[in-house]
Amino acid sequence: MSARQERYKVLLVDDEPIILRSLKVAIPWEELGLTIAGEAKNGEAALRLIDEISPQIVISDIRMPVIDGIALMKEVLPRSSKLIFIFISGYGEFEYARDALRLGAFDYLLKPIDHDELTEMLSRAKQKLDWQKENEQLMHSVQMLSTLARERMFAEFTLGNPRPLQHLKWLENSELDGEYFMAVVRLDDYAALTAKWSAEEKHLWLFAVRNILEEWSLDNGALSVFPFYNGEWVLLFPGSLSVGKRELGEQLIAGIKRYSKLSCSVGISRSTQGIDQLSTVYPLAAKALFQRFYSGQAGVFIEEETAGIPEREVKYPKELEISLIESIRTLNMERMLVLFDEMACFIEAQALPRELAQRIIIEMIVVLYRQFEDLNMQPDLTLEGLLGRLQGLSTLDHVIDLLKREFREWMQRSNKTLAREDGRSAVDKAKRYIEANYHKDLSIEEVAEVAGLSISHFCTLFKQVSGYTFLEFVTCCRMEKAKDILQNSPVKVYQVAPLVGYQDPKYFTQVFKKATGRTPSEYREEHSRQAK
Known part of the structure; x- marks a missing residue:
């Protein structure tokens, strides 16, 4: 087992000291990747220990005074549904043990305890815990991918790029199919602020504002929030909230002021429908913000309420x-x-x-x-x-x-x-950084900062110069490294995934097959034959 892998904790519960002693010495806990985190002589003591040490496995006698094994499980499982219970029962308690299985126990074994049988049972329990952990990591990865890809997709549409990220089309099953409107939040006097901030301070302040906006969005029904230009964020709201646009804007300003002490203004667009309209409503919200400079003070500026240049008199150039x-x-x-x-x-x-x-x-x-x-x-x-x-x-x-x-x-x-740097040098710097850090969870904000560009400018420039989107280039680097590892090293296929930035081997296999037309195992086998 890898030294980095966390050992699962086991709680032993039995009122017979001899059974506790035999369990501690007869089972190869270390080989199984398990550790005994606590012992209890009855269900009441076990209940306290479960709250204290949070074990993943409980091995318990099914018959105990005060609180028996089944009562203990029924008390704990509603709040710790992934906890694994293994019961020890006597021959006369067979029906009782079967009830335990029906109520959620993992398995049971009869006295006298067969230690080989218990070892095999624990091995299966650990496999289940491993599977649960991998599944949680996969779900977290999918959620992170979904969030990042949605943000990138929304930003691309807002920039007016037609049909971006076709391979992520499933994300377009969107709240934006219904009516929505846009709010653009912009820090006041941003140039003056950044002039006095160091690069690290700027990163921390912008990160702080984003966190404030994301937490506020969760509590106030926003559909999405994402950074657009430096010092500017876009929020999307369902059309059902349109009657309270000004109040929403004022709450945003007050929240940022309260938690960051920074002043901002908000421009809000009319309502629209469909993700393709993002590039239409952004200029409307941004144009509403121009009123900030006419009024001379921060505030909420709503597009329908601002007087634009009349179309019949002149068309804006x-x-x-x-x-x-x-x-x-x-x-x-x-x-x-x-x-x-x-x-x-x-x-x-x-x-x-x-x-x-x-x-x-x-x-x-x-x-x-x-x-x-x-x-x-x-x-x-x-x-x-x-x-x-x-x-x-x-x-x-x-x-x-x-x-x-x-x-x-x-x-x-x-x-x-x-020093007459052109866009290519900034992109080259970004590409070198990606090539050196492809195995990490790279964010587009991080790489744009390395290139010295805003997110929106970085995305546009990176695509123009390299011919790839950011996500495509990162994936390409990872796939090339994976192919090199598969051809030139004995590393097992499932171990390749974390080496090239994927925590879930199954997801890595899907991406690899899409990129090469073959699974990693098929790719290795094919190149092994060619080498011979």
Whole structure:
């Protein structure tokens, strides 16, 4: 047995000291992977010990004073259903022993005790405990996979990627088939916060906020919560809660303030239906959050209540916004400056009134500023400071000149900081980290942090540069290592799984067969024949 494997605890219960002594010396406890954790002379004492030591197996005489064996089992099993009872009975107690089996006992044996029979019985009991433990680990792994994959799938849909993660289509059996709405929670003054936080402090604060949101979500009926941009989380609520949107938002703000002392704002979208609409409602919730910068104070901003730019007067230049975002992500300064000039031309060509022109510029600047935050390029000037300076300018030329000057300086500083690193170097760093840690429970947050990118930017960039999603690349690394182990080492097949990051051998076999078309055993056998 591996030194790392936990021994199961056994409680011996019998009012005859000679039986207790014989059980302790005649059974190969260590070989069985068991240890005697306690002894009791009657059912009453056994009941106390079970609460104290939490054994996995109880070996008990079926007839005892005060509390007999069956009464003891009936008392304990409702709260410890996995506890294994083995009873010792006399020949005249056969019917009593059969009742014990009917009520949930694992097995029984007759006096005088046949130690070989008991050893075989204990071996079967240990196999059952092992199976229960593996099943629990598998269920935990499936639950973790389900949670992580759901988050990743929701984030991909929110980004507008069509039909992501087709191999996890079963997860789309979704609450989002019904009506739902989105809330975007964003920390206020995030750039100022991260400027004073160390990398470790930033990780701890964001982890703390996520925990607060997840616990709050469980208590308040949210369908899902997942991080999106740095300092920003997305929550999805069933449409049945839409009448209380403002109250939900206020509770979110109060909860984060209470437990983390951090201030945040919440933007809430209209209700919609279907998972494909995530990429539609996210901009609506984010746009509602723009009101945070008009109002000058934190709060809850609901899309239906915020006055957007009337469609009949002007259409927001979405394509120009997308091009500007791309120029920032690729650190293409010349392209960015040209696009700012195009923004000025758009506003002039539309002959927009000052108020509408100002609203377009502000919405555009909020989005672009977020890109610098998302790339971990924190500008010296806060968003509030930049918007304040824009308010004091009287002409469109002055506004565009200020934007070009500020964004040029930010990008120049970013270029120096990154030493002209492109996306490929960040992805290469992430790939090296995955290749060195594929055997661990890697999270996408952990690897994105190593790459120095936000989760959303990391996912997009990793796919663009490597051609794989994060999950696909991790699986590929694990499969290649598994093939190497199977070809070049005598390690048993079931032992390969934990070596390449899978706690459950059955699940590993399924993944391996899907990747190679063969089970691990078939793969090893085929390559053994080829080697001969």
